[in-house]
Amino acid sequence: MTCKITREPIKIEEVYQKVVRREAGAVTTFVGTVRELTHGKKTLYLEYEAYESMALKKMRQIVGEMKEKWPVLEVAIVHRVGRLDITDIAIAIAVSSPHRPDAYEANRYALERVKEMVPIWKKEHWEDGEKWIGNQQGTKEYEKGKPEEGDLFE
Amino acid sequence: MNKIMLFAQLKEEVGKGVIEIEASGKTVGELRKFLEKETPLGNLDGIMIAVNEEFVKDDWIIEEKDDIALIPPVSGG
Numbered sequence: 001m002t003c004k005i006t007r008e009p010i011k012i013e014e015v016y017q018k019v020v021r022r023e024a025g026a027v028t029t030f031v032g033t034v035r036e037l038t039h040g041k042k043t044l045y046l047e048y049e050a051y052e053s054m055a056l057k058k059m060r061q062i063v064g065e066m067k068e069k070w071p072v073l074e075v076a077i078v079h080r081v082g083r084l085d086i087t088d089i090a091i092a093i094a095v096s097s098p099h100r101p102d103a104y105e106a107n108r109y110a111l112e113r114v115k116e117m118v119p120i121w122k123k124e125h126w127e128d129g130e131k132w133i134g135n136q137q138g139t140k141e142y143e144k145g146k147p148e149e150g151d152l153f154e
Numbered sequence: 155m156n157k158i159m160l161f162a163q164l165k166e167e168v169g170k171g172v173i174e175i176e177a178s179g180k181t182v183g184e185l186r187k188f189l190e191k192e193t194p195l196g197n198l199d200g201i202m203i204a205v206n207e208e209f210v211k212d213d214w215i216i217e218e219k220d221d222i223a224l225i226p227p228v229s230g231g
Contacts, residue, residue, distance in 0.1 A: 049162055049165075051161055051204075051223055051225070079231075090230075111231055114231045117228065119204070119223070119225050119228055119230075120228060121230070122230065123162070132162040132163040132226065133229040134228060134229040152210060153208035153214075
């Protein structure tokens, strides 16, 4: 598996190559990009911050969960941190599997889990201000954004 | 001493990414109350606490040298 946090631009081809396997009949790639408009408000750029060691640990945990649920061959998850401009790639996830349904489902699962429990935060910068998304002062951008019962260490 | 790591808005509010507090023997819930009372962090409702890179509940007991992190709602992806 490949789990990585980087300050450099993400190259999809490199992420894709990490999961290519002779046994694979399908490779799905998800690419999350920086959107200009959110609820009509114009973003100038984003800033991502990570608790890197824990984020990597949680990403590896997600890959473990995927391998239990689907017969996936390989998984690569790469998240970028630092300043990102509109259309930049924030995250890329590649999944290879013998058959496409598993590759699609597992890929989506990976992204939803990242949004739930991997300690990475984004700050939106607008013309008239800035805000850490998911913070207590404003509307929560993501409903989940926090680990659920099963994610707690007992 | 225990290292308490701060991120995102919490880091900006306090002006630094790490604070040091003697927390061993305290539960996570007790630490939470202590931080709310004794630091500029204020209300920590909705903030998860991780010990040694795992999310834990408020009844978790902190040990000497444990690394603690305050985790605001995440927004990666």
